[in-house]
Amino acid sequence: MTPGDILRIILAFFIPPLGVFTQVGATKPFWINLVLWLLSFGFLGLPVLGILWPVAFIHAIYIIITRK
Numbered sequence: 001m002t003p004g005d006i007l008r009i010i011l012a013f014f015i016p017p018l019g020v021f022t023q024v025g026a027t028k029p030f031w032i033n034l035v036l037w038l039l040s041f042g043f044l045g046l047p048v049l050g051i052l053w054p055v056a057f058i059h060a061i062y063i064i065i066t067r068k
Contacts, residue, residue, distance in 0.1 A: 001065075005064055005065070008022050008023055008064045009061060009064055012057060012060035012061060012064060013057065015037075016033050016036075016037050016053075016056040016057050016059070016060035017030060017033045017034040017037050017056070017060070019060045019064055020033045020059075020060050020063050020064070023063055023064050023067055024063060024067050029059075029063045029067075032059065033056055033059050033060055033063070036052050036055055036056035036059060037052070037053070037056040039052045040052040040053035040055075040056060
């Protein structure tokens with residue numbers, strides 16, 4: 001694990017889509033993570049989906065660690 005990966009993981013803790021974007025750019029995993037993250041904030045009037053923040057964070061960690 002490189003120092004850049006550690007920085008991305010710290011960034012992903014606060015803003016998961018940004019951590020994914022720095023790893024893979026604006027590709028499919030980024031858009032998936034962005035939708036998960038927006039749903040966690042009650043995007044589209046669905047505040048019960050607040051549990052999706054950990055899902056977005058775990059997805060970001062997975063992408064950061066596995067994509068090189």
